[in-house]
Amino acid sequence: MSDFDHIAAQLPDPFRLLWREKVSSTNDELRALAEKGMAEGLVLVAEEQVAGRGRRGAEWFSPKGESLAFSVLLRPTEPKGFWSRLSLVAGLAVAEALEKYVPLAEIKWPNDVLIGGKKIAGILVEAGKDYVIVGIGINVNTEDFPPGLAATSLAIERGGEVAREEVLLEVVKRLGRYAPEIGSGFLDLLTGIRERCHLTGRHVALTCADRRREGLVRGIGSAGELLLDSDGKTEAIVQADEVRLITNTGC
Numbered sequence: 001m002s003d004f005d006h007i008a009a010q011l012p013d014p015f016r017l018l019w020r021e022k023v024s025s026t027n028d029e030l031r032a033l034a035e036k037g038m039a040e041g042l043v044l045v046a047e048e049q050v051a052g053r054g055r056r057g058a059e060w061f062s063p064k065g066e067s068l069a070f071s072v073l074l075r076p077t078e079p080k081g082f083w084s085r086l087s088l089v090a091g092l093a094v095a096e097a098l099e100k101y102v103p104l105a106e107i108k109w110p111n112d113v114l115i116g117g118k119k120i121a122g123i124l125v126e127a128g129k130d131y132v133i134v135g136i137g138i139n140v141n142t143e144d145f146p147p148g149l150a151a152t153s154l155a156i157e158r159g160g161e162v163a164r165e166e167v168l169l170e171v172v173k174r175l176g177r178y179a180p181e182i183g184s185g186f187l188d189l190l191t192g193i194r195e196r197c198h199l200t201g202r203h204v205a206l207t208c209a210d211r212r213r214e215g216l217v218r219g220i221g222s223a224g225e226l227l228l229d230s231d232g233k234t235e236a237i238v239q240a241d242e243v244r245l246i247t248n249t250g251c
Helices: 005-010 026-035 080-098 154-158 164-181 186-195
Strands: 016-023 042-049 068-074 106-108 112-115 118-127 132-138 203-207 212-220 226-230 233-237 242-245
Touching (some): 026 118, 026 132, 042 164, 080 112, 080 132, 164 186, 186 212
Parallel strands (some): 016 042
Antiparallel strands (some): 042 068, 106 112, 112 118, 203 212
């Protein structure tokens, strides 16, 4: 029996819970099930990940029994061109869920959630032929992080432990409402995303597939792209491998 069992019945349709003691990564485990035809809505949560990862294969620090590591299987009906918006939509779901416990959580485009400029959650969205895996890692009760890691947790911010299963429930409820809105309903979600955008008004360096870019972030565009002022023009950045702050000017 896990700590998460008692919330299983509270998950909204079509979500259902699958708990694992140990996995390589929740995304990998859930992808294997998706390839076998598993229906939308499975939420796989693991007590321990031995090969958890973030974007670009970076290792995700996820101490057993302290962090929240889970992945959600979605089968969007919207065109694939909209699926990348799920990173921001999941970021909004996480930020709002965390705000039940702490003040405003910020979204660092495209896939991190911050508190006070420190990372508290990361999102890894991976798509298959007819499905999307939304992987989410949240620092819930971790209080000791490796040196040099600019991270925080709910326990640090609140000064006490938080029930991980309650955080999971809050995130899934919101993700269930927002994920179907990546098409025509996306503009309605942008208000919440934009007001939490950590990068707006800041100078950043972006590593993209074709080249490195630097500039001032003007905000997030109507399709979820980052609007970057560089060399006297505004460019819409759809995807970046790395986003790094150069200065903290602006707000």
